[in-house]
Amino acid sequence: MTANSATAAHGDGHAHGGGHHYTSLGLDNRKIAIWTFIGSECMLFASLISTYLVYKGRSPAGPYPHEAWTNPATGEVFKPILNIPVTSASTFVLLMSSLAMVLALAAVQNKNLPKHTFGERVLGSSKLWLWMTALLGITFLGFQAYEFTSFVHEGLSIRTNLFGSSFFTLTGFHGAHVTAGVLWLFTLLAIDYKRGLTPADSLLVDICALYWHFVDVVWIAIFTLLYLIK
């Protein structure tokens, strides 16, 4: 194996899941590190979400998430800001991306199995499912861009009030996490195109998948707490 091989991408690991080095649990270090990281990220999003909830209803001036608001000084009327049907659609897109991620991991793990039918070849294509995951993630980000711009047009910016500050910061942080995940997926795709992902690379996809599902779960919490509960 050449020194420049991309096999050892991601972390200080080795091509075959730490095969050369003894580990106490028999697991690759990267797997434990990503779980530790996810635990830490839980506290990050917990802080953001609790700030949003603590500040809910505290803002003396609108616009507000679920109620219309009339500016007493100008008489201008603001609609409720959150658009639940549109965000339901983007939530669905993000959930489907997790499904595609599962299929991408399965495709890498089962790369060496014989594939006879068209269906098996489709399910077995790691490139297809990595692309699908990334594109669904990008679609979600597109929804978020649309949401942000339309909110600004409706009169809510990050500076307007407490709702604006806490909403844009929380969802913006989540969007940044999705963006990082998309970059990670493209990195995996680049490796896949360069030399092909094999079952020995499962871990590379596995840790990306753990991150991706985590970001997805955080969105379920955000969608429920911010959008669905009034």
Added chain:
Amino acid sequence: MATIAAAPPYTQAKAAPADTGLWSWLTTVDHKRIGALYLITGLFFFVVGGLEAAVIRAQLAVPNANVVSAEMYNQLFTMHGTTMIFLAVMPLSAAFFNFLIPLQIGARDVAFPRLNAFSYWIYLLGGIYITVPIFFSVAPDGGWFGYAPLSTKAYSPQINMDFWVLGLQILGISSLAAGFNFITTIINMRAPGMSLMRMPIFTWMSFVVQFLVVLAFPVITIALVFLQFDRFFGTNFYTVAKGADPLLWQHLFWVFGHPEVYILILPAFGLVSEVLPTFSRKPLFGYPVMVYSGILIGFLGFGVWAHHMFSVGMGPIADSVFSLATMLIAIPTGVKIFNWMATMWGGQIRFTVAMKFAIALVGMFTIGGISGVMHSSPPADLQQTDTYFIVAHFHYVLFGGSVFGLFAGMYYYFPKITGRFLSEKLGNWHFWVSFIGMNLTFFPMHFSGLLGMPRRYYQYDAGQGIELFNMASSIGTLILIIGTLFGLINVFKSWKGGKLASSNPWGAATIEWSIPSPPPEYNFAELPQIKSRYPLWNMKEGEPLVHETTYEEEKDLHIPTTKETGIVMPNPSIWPLITATGIVVMFCGLMFMEKNATLAVAIMVGGTAWWVGSLYKWLFTPLEDHH
């Protein structure tokens, strides 16, 4: 008792890299070298923080002095706290995490050696970033706790607090990266037979600390993000006129800040728990209870944050709950104190300098702990909060506890780190002068505080009965500085010129003492096999720590031997340093936001491209040569 110096029986897989020269230090990924870097840098910032304290005490020596202006005084006490916590005590603890954890669990390095180097470099750069402004009189001036709204643009319009907000974000990255690394290392890199309950107690306390770090630091990250956004982008998180809760910052900060207290003290607890058994020639009394009480302290540490906020009027229910939780945390802490005393009881005590510092921790921490229980009661706390009584309390736990514990560890482990002893003669001067200085500085603060002297005031009037106490504290500080000077001279003299040490000079029990001092780059020629909690005390004379061939006790588990694999060590890498630099450049960009937004964005985009690019280079460079 047997001590085994594991000779390197096999040649390394590759030529050893040049072990001297600047480049070798910039690119090192060896946990022992990184530990040494942390030690030296931490001691440097300890001196910086101490000099800041010296100016503070010079200003307070006599009533209405004018050594420094009120503005400078604010910067000094802010930077004294920030420096000592984030740039001195945490990194000095990190020096021991780095050096000892792999050695104590029988590993060749940490789980992610390059990430480890990254943690150090970003700490160093963040430390420079937050320290340099004081030379231009623009240092942070809102206290180490940076209470918002006080620290928002409306009340701190200058650039000072920008350095603090961004500096702490940079330092947080260092701690978090190290936290992920050490948790993975301790979970997954333990040598065969090293079950959790056989781990040396220092590694156990470090393990607890890393969980505190990874769970507490994200909270201050978010609190700082809000402050950053308020200051740079005009959001409203801390704008009370827009409906913001003035307590939001305090809650978020102390949810981080209280676990931080345990992040500062538990490594010192771990170190003295190594020192006391060795110099008492007895196993640690109640090892399992020590482990559980450490875990319990860490757990309860997340439930007591609002005892820092009794005076803000949270109401009787919140006050009672946090008061009770605070009293509760005294129990596991007290258990530790008693276990240390029971460890020494009946032992063959050798009064080395390390032992003296360790015993001093037990005594001094108890004084600070008892005054801590005093202000766990809200009515008492209302009398004491924001007075010098609190200053006395936390200096007894942080100086008498953390710093003495770290010095105990330094004297104990210096022979392992450098292969040479620290001088016991200079060490005794170091200990006794520091001990006297520390008590003369901080004990009178109990009285000046109870007489009502408030913290953070830069002047006080004569005739309030506090002149004597303040003069005593200032003289004590001078003595403390002289004491510390003895310690520093000792480190510099002994690093190259100290008495040579054998592999196990103190007759200790744990496996870091089975290998040469200083350890070879690969630590263990063969992975040791651990059969007890005190391997070097329990094994028979002449018995090797490693088996001749493989560890086949578990039949399905084949652990490759050095004979099969050679010793594979990670390659040096410059990318962690370059990545860290890019991140700091990115943060620097924000500083220009107000003056020139285009320039600011350009620097931030450039910095981001810099660190992302170098991160990719790092990730796509294999850690080791294949074989």
